[in-house]
Amino acid sequence: MGVAGSKLEKALGDQFPEGERYFGLENFGNTCYCNSVLQALYFCVPFREQLLEYYSNNKTKISSQKKKTGVIAPKRFVHRVRRENENFRGYMHQDAHEFLNFLLNELVDILEKESQKVTNVPQTSSVEGAVNGPSNGQINGVKKEPLVTWVHKNFQGILTNETRCLSSTETLNAEDKFFCDKCRSLQEAQKRMKIKKPPHILVIHLKRFKYMEQLNRHKKLSYRVVFPLELKLSNTVEDADSEYSLFAVVVHVGSGPNHGHYVSLVKSHNHWLYFDDENVEMVDESAIQTFFGSAQEYSSSNDHGYILFYERLTSDDN
Secondary structure (H helix, E strand, C coil): CCHHHHHHHHHHHHHCCCCCCEEEECCCCCCHHHHHHHHHHHCCHHHHHHHHHHHHHCCCCCCCCCCCEEEECCHHHHHHHHHHCHHHCCCCCCCHHHHHHHHHHHHHHHHHHHHHHHHCCCCCCCCCCCCCCCCCEEECCEEECCCCCHHHHHHCCEEEEEEEECCCCCCCCHHHCEEECCCCEEECEEEEEEEEECCCEEEEECCCEEEECCCCEEEECCECCCCCCEEEECCECCCCCEEEEEEEEEEEEEEECCEEEEEEEEEECCEEEEEECCEEEEECHHHHHHHCCECCCCCCCCEEEEEEEEEECCCCCC
């Protein structure tokens, strides 16, 4: 079980969730970026349930773990990641957000290829990603509806933009004005983007690294970003606000983009847990505040929230 595991079980006591497992992940030299993202995705319950259903439908056996805590070595998974993407080979420091994008897009790619095998439809276009959605193709002149996988259903939202004429007194240069079809002339206008369909799982990537031309290198941005436990999206086409609850944070630890460490905090059954590779421990909800960043440009703290995971609340949750 290990010392860390026994401490966690002792800390939770009778409150240890039935059927839940809290395992750390072994680090193979530089795979903290992978471990932190995997922990966040594992505790994204809709994603976990649909992934398990996918394996069940494909009659793939998943070994059941009787122990409640411990350490797992995802050696085969890391080996496949490095085989599929040369960017993750070697032992250089990697970016957790790039890995998250790769992983979700790779899942979509696999699901689309499997769907094409079932329907005997040849592949006509490349995958554009889980965030932007699959592209529309045509087969024999007939427009093909894009495949919407369970990855899209969880993570993909839809944006819409609109431009309207204004009666504002603000003067714009002619080249900046908008040609209104109704007015048949150039008009002052306001352009805005709204969320047509909010995603079920909202993933927010905080820009923590910026290329500085005068330094000829990337620099870490330690600006303070107070991310809330509960979030409302009001700029939506729907009348009602979309409400979200924070359930995971991937944290970058270090002073620069080319070195450092990744850890994650996840919420499970109203408990917050801190995952640092093999180590797992309970933390108080207030601990999240320590990862907001600093109001000062230079700070002794190098632990900053990097990727935020929110789940959309239903009417029952509210």
